[in-house]
Amino acid sequence: MGLDCGAIASCRKAIVTMPDSVSAPLAPPRVRFAPSPTGFLHVGSARTFIFNWLYARHNHGTMVLRLDDTDVERNTEASARSIFDGLRWLALDWDEEYKQSERLALHRHQAEAIFAKGLAYRDFTPAHATDDDNSSAQGAWLFNPGMREMSREESDRRAASGEPFALRYRVPRGPDSGVARILHFVDGVYGAQSRPADEVEDFALLRSDGMPTYHLASCVDDADLRISHIIRGQDHLTNTYKHLLIFEALGAAAPQFAHLPLLVAPDGAKLSKRKHGPVVSVTTYRDAGFLPQAFVNFLCLLGWSPKNDREFLTLDELTDLFTLEGVNRSNAVVNFNEELPFDEKAVWLNAEHIRALPVDELSRRLEPFFEQAAFHPTPEKVAAVTPLIRERIKLLRDAVSAADFFFVSELAPYDPAELIPQKGDAAMALRVLETAQQVLAATNFDHDSLDAALRGAAAQLGLKAGQAFQPIRVAVCGRKNAPPLFETLVVLGRDTCLARIRQAEEKLAPLG
């Protein structure tokens, strides 16, 4: 076939040598995640990665990461980087890493071997000539007429003359043997599957530029890397028959297959960047302030269930509980729309994980968000603020709007009417603020002292605590809804509190 196989020797060295386990029943599984670098890390891909990872760790197996980059036209460096970014954020590791483009020699070598066995043929149909119109006579699309039956002599002669060709698998058909062969396998999720080989088209193994197709490269590598379980999206379910044929041609035992139900958008269609926008990229979740463990937790609940009504699960618990039997068969909707860009269950889980985090760690996670908001946070300040907001945020980025008044030197403008308590008037607000200044100036700035002093002052004014605290809260926070008052005052410090109360009085004056 005139293929250059010079690199095969070096390529072979990279092959993992496994102890020739005589298919030991309890051999640790080897699974792989094989993204193609043609975009960012998709949430569907992320879930596939997570399920593979969970399966590997649960069974004490090996997680392989393989970059399926055989489409030179569409692959980009930037995309590969962004996928690694996403994977690193998830904080799940892998044990071995490969790049398909570095294994081309092996793919071609195996393609040649398949051709030599007579299991494939050259197709000289010009590239793109078959792009449309497969629908002529029924069955005609299964192969390009004239190519499959071409004599070896003519095929060799044409190839020798330099005519470009694609290599196609010669799928066994009824007319060849008289009986239609039935292909079958048992899917780890969908159960027994079968299909007559006649219904499988003569798919390409090699493109006319000599590059392997996905089907070939993927199977050659899976066989060579001794992948024992292929866990992937359900969109590959019917491709599996082709893969079975390739493994057979390779003389390799086919791995176990398990297909995962698809993640779909509210419109029911498979999640896609083009149709559904940035919500399908995991970096969108990261940047919005999802915790990776919450994101992982959420994705696991889509198409899988521990069947014990538990939903908040740590990585260790997920690893412990994960089995293929727990995976269901129907597509799962990731719920989002223009107003709510994220699935509300994901948001809730994130809030749960935020509250479960030790304060110092949450604090560390929050810092970048404050920095991005130009708050110039010091670790000490953030550490003091964190416990006051952690029950009030659902996404990390919510911290910016929940805690802004702790960081800015000048409060954003607010409506002075907010200073007036329930069932009160401006005069009452003024009296409260006046008293508050005296109290704050004279009291120790710790929670208990402030509590006692301010409650006492409220009583003396003949006001309920709620009425008395509102003007003070609005004066120091610039809004009605805020963390508990005394803690807030302490973190803000006496000078800031006094200054803001004075400013509030000025705002109130015109209303009095």
Next chain:
RNA sequence: GUCCCCGUCGUCUAGCCCGGCCUAGGACACCGCCCUUUCACGGCGAUAACACGGGUUCAAAUCCCGUCGGGGACGCCA
């Protein structure tokens, strides 16, 4: 068009394989009440689903058939 997969509250799901314990359980969201210095957290409660039609059976969400609906695959993309 051909083939394949799926169908329980709005959404994620348990139950289905091994019919009866299902007047169908949990969770998110929504609504109401309680707690409370606001917001939030927490607690309690309410609304809400077996796609439809036939069978089989004393009994069906669970088994069988059909219909409808949704999705996927069919590339020299992965």
